[in-house]
Amino acid sequence: MTWIKTIPPNEADETLRSCYEAAFALTPREYRQPVEALQRREGGSDSIVTSHSLIPEALRHAFATFGVLMSPDLPLTRRQHEMIATLVSAHNRCFY
């Protein structure tokens, strides 16, 4: 469980809810499944997306940035995105 208070989507007010929705509006469709590794479908509080919920605009912009960076209109392939993510996370020995 995250060590700070979090507000999952199903408990969000209108402002936060719109940020949850906007966060992944720019994410390419094929990423939305794996992105569930980032956000629990049931709206559970222990997710990296929900961890941002006390600052809704940070949530919106951090995850909108992710979506933009994964755009198929940009030069890198999905495989290259995943290699980078895997290497960085392994290097940081990120528990998540």
Added chain:
Amino acid sequence: MTLDKDLANALRSDYTKADLSGADRAMLDYVAQLTRDATRVTPADLDHLRQVGFDDQAILQINLIASWFNYINRVADGLGVGRTAVS
């Protein structure tokens, strides 16, 4: 995740032993250096990326994706995301 298991494991243990194209190897060398110690990245590292075919927009995308995952790792670890309750 679409990477095959062998590649994912190689990236987690020692990416230099993975079977990679020259371009992908150069990309990951840059990502590894950026993650380890970004202050040691030099213009020569960017020239190497250009030599294997990445243009400036691709170089920026590589940097921003690597930087974003470094960001999200720190957010997660610094706030206990994904950890079971510990004392």
